[in-house]
Amino acid sequence: MSDRSHTAQSRSECPVATALDVLGDKWTLLVIRDLLDGRRRFSEFERSPEGIPTNILSDRLKKLTEAGLIEARPRGTTTRFDYVPTDAAVALRPTLLALAAWGNDHFADTWTPPATWLEQSAES
């Protein structure tokens, strides 16, 4: 267990509710999906097929950095960043795989994740 305390903003001490305080919206888990799929640059997240709006992508990358799920690393001498998943983000893989399995079982025409999907490790 990390030292990141359950905060005053948390809705309850339920671990599901607390997780959803960070992850519970239409986009955040898709950004995590892309991080675990190896994307690192703002432009790479923008190219995802769901077409995340630029302002929402900026907001989610910032919030995930503040929540300790992303490490934003300056890229060389530019003002840009590489967004790298932390161990806490990589630990969401079982949740994403469970959601993907449920999506495959309950909606026709969704693609099955390839065997390599989500197998990328965190970078140190």
Add this chain to the structure above:
Amino acid sequence: MSDRSHTAQSRSECPVATALDVLGDKWTLLVIRDLLDGRRRFSEFERSPEGIPTNILSDRLKKLTEAGLIEARPRGTTTRFDYVPTDAAVALRPTLLALAAWGNDHFADTWTPPATWLEQSAES
């Protein structure tokens, strides 16, 4: 796989994105949690510690019914309903357990689900 097709509203053919089209907000998975924990009546969902606003609860129960995750059964001769999870809702248990495990690992002071949690079966 059900015959519930991937719809025109879906953002992509990714199973995670499609699942989040139904589940991706702060409240929906908490309603599913309560359903799998045995709650059936509107007043029971209202009493959850997160304090879901009444109008949001009404909206989510309606949307989950339309999405095939809840069966709304009239209660006796009253105008009220029992909200019963369908097999599709029960199939979200692995996702909820994965989220709970992540919440426990990453946030201090969240409670650990009891062994019996989420073990209730769908009713026929």
